Amino acid sequence: MVSPHxxxxxxxxxxxxxxxxxxxxxxxxxxxxxxxxxPEKRLKHRxxxxxxxxxxxxxxxxxxxxxxxxxxxxxxxxxFIGDASAIAAHLGLPGLPREAAEAxxxxxxxxxxxxxxxxxxxxDFAVITSEEGVRAFAEVHDFPxxxxxxxxxxxxxxxxxxxxxxxxxxxxxxxxxxxAVYAKYAPGVTPKLLIEEFMEGPVHSVDAFVxxxxxPHVLDAVVDYQTGYDIGFDDNxxxxxxxxxxxxxxxxxRIRDVAALGCKALGMKNSPAHIEIILTTDGPRIVExxxxxxxxxxxxxxxxxxxxLEANAIRLSLGQQPRISATKSEPIGVFELFPKTPGIFxxxxxxxxxxxxxxxxxxxxxxxxxxxxxxxxxxxxxxxVVILHxxxxxxxxxxxxxxxxxxxxxxxxxxxx
Numbered sequence: 327m328v329s330p331h332x333x334x335x336x337x338x339x340x341x342x343x344x345x346x347x348x349x350x351x352x353x354x355x356x357x358x359x360x361x362x363x364x365p366e367k368r369l370k371h372r373x374x375x376x377x378x379x380x381x382x383x384x385x386x387x388x389x390x391x392x393x394x395x396x397x398x399x400x401x402x403x404x405x406f407i408g409d410a411s412a413i414a415a416h417l418g419l420p421g422l423p424r425e426a427a428e429a430x431x432x433x434x435x436x437x438x439x440x441x442x443x444x445x446x447x448x449x450d451f452a453v454i455t456s457e458e459g460v461r462a463f464a465e466v467h468d469f470p471x472x473x474x475x476x477x478x479x480x481x482x483x484x485x486x487x488x489x490x491x492x493x494x495x496x497x498x499x500x501x502x503x504x505x506a507v508y509a510k511y512a513p514g515v516t517p518k519l520l521i522e523e524f525m526e527g528p529v530h531s532v533d534a535f536v537x538x539x540x541x542p543h544v545l546d547a548v549v550d551y552q553t554g555y556d557i558g559f560d561d562n563x564x565x566x567x568x569x570x571x572x573x574x575x576x577x578x579x580r581i582r583d584v585a586a587l588g589c590k591a592l593g594m595k596n597s598p599a600h601i602e603i604i605l606t607t608d609g610p611r612i613v614e615x616x617x618x619x620x621x622x623x624x625x626x627x628x629x630x631x632x633x634x635l636e637a638n639a640i641r642l643s644l645g646q647q648p649r650i651s652a653t654k655s656e657p658i659g660v661f662e663l664f665p666k667t668p669g670i671f672x673x674x675x676x677x678x679x680x681x682x683x684x685x686x687x688x689x690x691x692x693x694x695x696x697x698x699x700x701x702x703x704x705x706x707x708x709x710x711v712v713i714l715h716x717x718x719x720x721x722x723x724x725x726x727x728x729x730x731x732x733x734x735x736x737x738x739x740x741x742x743x
Contacts, residue, residue, distance in 0.1 A: 330397040330644060333390070335413060336377070336406025337361070341624070343371070345636050346650040353388060353671070356383075356413075358406075360513065367505065377409055378514055384416050391417060398643030399726075404479045405512055407431050407617050415538055420538055420596035420645045422617050429592045430617040433476040433520055436592065440612060443591040447584050448612045451522035460497050465523045470524035472562075473500055475508075477515055481563045481615070482701040483507055486524055486555070507705035525604040525611050529553055529564070532585050533620050533627070534599040535638050535648035542589040542599065543648045544582045547631050547655070548573060549620075557730075559666055563702040567622060567660045569630040577605065584610040598639045622660040622713070629687070629715045630658040657722040658715040661729060668700035669737030674710055676732045685725035687713040699737060710734045720728070 331352040334342065338355040344463020347354045358377040375386035390396065399421055401410035406708035407427050422430070428433045433451075440448040452463050453476070464471060473496055474484040483500050487493035500519065508517045529551035534544040549572040571578060585601040592615060600620035602613040619635045627633040632653035641648055663674070671693040674680070681689060693699050693709035700706040713727060716722040 332398045332400055332640065332643065333387075333396050333413070335399060335410040337403055339402060342400075342402060342636065349637075351640070352394070354394070356386065356390070356401060360361040377406075380409075380412060383409060384413065387413050387416065398640065400639060400643055401618060404431060404616055404618065405515065409649045414596075420643060422597045423593055423595055426595065426597075427617065428592040430570035430594070430615060431477055432518070433474070433614055434518060435476040437520075437522075439591050439593075440588065443587050445587070446608075446611070447587055447591070448513045449525055451520050454497075454519055454521050457494065457497060460493060460521060461490070464493060465663075467523055469493075470526075472522050472524045473497060474520050474522070475504070476518035476520050478508070478512060482511060482705050482707075483703065484495060484562045485703045486562055503705050510705075525606050525613070527606040529602065529604055529613070530573070530581055530610075530618060531567075531600065531602045532581055533623055533635065534585060534589060534601065535642055535650065536589050536594040536597050536599055536647060537642065537647055538596055540595045542586040542592065542594070542608045543650050544585050545627070545631075545633065546578075546582070546652060547571065547627065547633075548581050549623075549626070554664065559664065559701075561664060561703050563708070564666050565661060565664075567626065567664060569626055569658050570655050573605075581605070581610045585615075588612045588615050592604050596642050596645070598635070598642065604715060615715050622711075625687075625713065626658050626660060630654070630656050656717050657719050658717065659713070659722075659726055661714070663710040663712065663733070663735050664702060664706070664708055665699050665735040665737045667737055668704070668706075669698070669739055671695060671697045671699045671709060672736045672738050675734045675736050676728075680712070680729065680733050683714070683725040683728065685714040685716040685722050687715050691711075693735075699735065 329350050329352050334355045350377050357374045359374040375383045399410050399414040411427035413421045419535045429439050434453050437451045454460050470486050470488050485496040504517045531549045534542045536542045550568045550571050551564050552566040554563045557565050581603055589599050597617045598619045600616040603610045624635045629634050638648040689712050691710045699709050
């Protein structure tokens with residue numbers, strides 16, 4: 327039997343490539359040549375195309391398809407969701423509908439579609455292009471208010487303001503940085519800035535798989551977050567992601583119901599869905615939905631619940647139904663480390679002791695010594711990622727307490743400034 331040939335659109339990861347190889351899939355990554363320095367040297371199973379030209383991209387797809395028929399289309403990164411949708415439609419394969427792809431990559435369009443849901447599931451919002459627009463929104467809404475890009479990810483340039491003075495300062499700073507941040511993380515994408523109500527409450531997320539009929543299969547397990555604000559930082563990044571949830575069963579059921587409403591409101595089909603939610607006093611409200619598996623969720627749900635999210639994404643790409651039944655429930659946490667004070671990165675406090683924790687699955691340090699590191703609201707990414715997991719909940723809790731209390735990003739003043 328010939329194994330299915332899958333394409334990964336835009337970019338892949340070592341983990342994804344290893345998974346496909348280990349499970350007997352033939353695959354090809356279609357890379358954007360604008361982002362590829364050495365297209366023929368670094369990786370096998372790869373072709374390049376100019377993603378700025380949809381015509382050229384589809385021509386490359388047709389050429390590949392003629393040599394080796396394509397059976398499914400996968401996408402890992404947010405910025406390539408629209409391209410993956412267009413390729414799937416072009417080949418007549420299961421994929422995210424065009425309008426849903428647009429909504430999943432533009433928070434303005436997403437908010438518009440959420441507003442048509444049978445109940446309120448997201449905050450009030452507006453696109454802003456001037457200080458006058460900022461002032462006008464602030465006049466008719468209560469503080470705090472949030473500024474956020476409509477088409478970036480990972481909390482980049484997201485800021486919170488508690489009064490008009492801080493809001494205007496945040497807007498000015500964002501406008502100074504916005505073009506450079508987009509050029510670095512979303513080249514070719516037109517910057518678009520939103521202002522919206524700040525939703526008070528804890529942050530959670532849940533993942534789902536939406537089948538060809540548009541029916542969301544929502545996982546039972548809800549992930550609990552801590553933000554930078556929760557741990558005393560003046561920054562809105564996601565510090566921790568934890569399973570299993572500490573929420574009561576009734577609240578988890580409400581979150582799952584709102585997640586399903588959001589997926590249907592966007593018209594999603596044939597796609598994974600990662601739904602971020604804030605639990606307000608008025609009920610769950612959706613922050614955003616990504617048409618992909620959530621970051622770190624493959625490992626989280628695999629270790630904690632025994633659910634294979636990558637396999638489910640592949641099943642959807644091949645027109646099959648997902649399988650989301652959990653076989654266990656063990657504690658796991660993913661922690662993104664940012665500096666409390668921006669400056670020159672000098673290391674991770676207590677790194678040696680951290681590496682000896684029984685629950686440590688991985689420590690990935692992204693910052694380099696001597697590099698300037700800063701906040702997510704200023705467009706910087708995390709310095710390190712820590713994953714803890716243990717079948718014994720007491721050991722996990724002990725190790726997590728050490729991480730929370732004793733481990734931190736260390737910085738020094740930039741003497742060249």
